[in-house]
Amino acid sequence: MIQANEMKPTKSTLFWRGFVLYQFIRFIALMTKILKTAMFPPHEKHDEVVAKRTE
Amino acid sequence: MTRVVILGAGFAGQTAALYLRKELGKDDTVTVVAPFSYFTYYPSLVWVGVGRMSEDRPIFDLEPVYKRHGIQFKKGWAREVYPDQQEVMMEKENGETERVPYDYLVNATGPYLNFEGTPGLGPHGGYTQSICTIGHAKQCRDAYLEQIQRMEKGEQVNIVIGTGHGMSTCQGAALEYITNLHRDLLRRKVRDKAKIMWLSNEPRLGDLGVGGISARSRGYIMDSETFAKSLYAEQDIYYQTQSAVTGVEQGKIHWENYEGEQGETEFDFAMLIPQFKGRPIRYVDAEGNDITGKMTNPLGFTLVDGGYGKPWGEINDKDWPSTYQSPVYKNIFAAGIAFAPPGSISKPFVNKNGTNITSVAPRTGMASGITGKIVAYNILDMIQGKEPTHREALSGMPGACIASIDKSTWNGSAATIIMYPVAPNFRRYPEYGRDLNITSMEIGLAGAWMKRLLHTGFIYKMKGLPGWTMIPE
């Protein structure tokens, strides 16, 4: 068993992780990213997919 | 009149049933066959397992939902499929069997939890806990609370969380459990009484069965291994990867690693995810021959339109199934965990003793919902006399793993990992296999809110309440 000792967060990182206003902005950003990717995934165009499948 | 039969009422089956019912005509029937009349929102079982959520919150009764939507429900286990006769044989609670006819069949039966694959594993006569069903999560919570009592009396306790087989998957759920457990022990002021250990089959920490993740972070490309090490350093969690649990006895976990070394880890409480297999359903042809081997892979997952049989290094984005249609019987589909992936995403490994230590590809909740929807629309295509036109492969599908660290509204936190696509696509993204504009990893309160929102949003969608189609899978 290994005990990790890498990249422990600093006090400032811990502060930002719990700072409500900043986290609210992150929440909006992350939700937007998830919803945008789920609803409009950056797919290849349908004909590209078909071309690729018939390669 | 078209009869669609869906086996399973989980993420994939429920999604398929709701979309099919929405699109099909009044004369057509949608029938769900499942052994339990409730839906389980699995991601919230981690909270049940540490006693932070009551057991009734992640589940809801399906019967009122089906009544409202006009979906037929048959309670029982699908045991056999007769593809030539287009019938499913199901076994009811009282042992009686019934044949259910279909024109189109969807296998969305999820995983078979193979505790037998590891002697001594699991809550049914074994020595470890699981959070893979609501019953297991309750049992796990009770066992955990017993340990809390010991710690409160001042005793020292060893806790092991991870995977219980060389070929387990779903490391994300175990990661979430370990971080919640750490936080719960802190809250109860007994964290110093526990040594928490992560034991897994991953090739490296943070692999999560998806070959690890790379994301931009403050001017660098950060790897999920660094991310996970940082998390474990912060939470004082010990770890060991590249290990297959080969057996468990009272207080002792036996394992083997990549080098072929065998060892033991002592524990007082362990939650280990078993190997997932396909549900044992037999396929029988018109002559009465067992054709299960033609319909499923050796682990029992249904073969669909994937590029199967290639060695790991040669599997590429095109090999991931995208229509989920059986190549043998065109009116049979599989969605969610039930479909067979072309191989693992993580690098497979067999040690010198012949033990397979490979993180099997996860098929997450999001992927299960998406495949359920794709299958529904492909069946609609076929009803209209067309070939399936809807395609969505894991190599083009997003995934989100929100490993909550605490669910509290103001003091909570979560490690949010977003990836696109789930299965790396090196043809489109040659350097890292994933789109770095989308893929991200971060920790903070925002993740805890997202996790709460997903719980509410998904349950709302799965209940088919007004506007459910607006909520993406």
Ligand SMILES: Cc1cc2nc3c(=O)[nH]c(=O)nc-3n(C[C@H](O)[C@H](O)[C@H](O)COP(=O)(O)OP(=O)(O)OC[C@H]3O[C@@H](n4cnc5c(N)ncnc54)[C@H](O)[C@@H]3O)c2cc1C
């Ligand atoms: C603890 C835990 C936490 C998780 N956390 C996350 C997360 O944070 N994010 C995420 O994306 N994913 C998560 N997952 C994974 C997610 O839950 C699965 O991907 C998803 O449940 C798979 O959906 P499914 O429909 O394929 O299978 P399931 O949801 O398991 O549904 C299978 C259905 O089939 C039924 N069934 C079984 N056998 C038969 C039979 N013989 N006949 C008829 N019906 C049958 C079952 O009763 C059930 O209704 C988690 C999983 C677990 C266990």
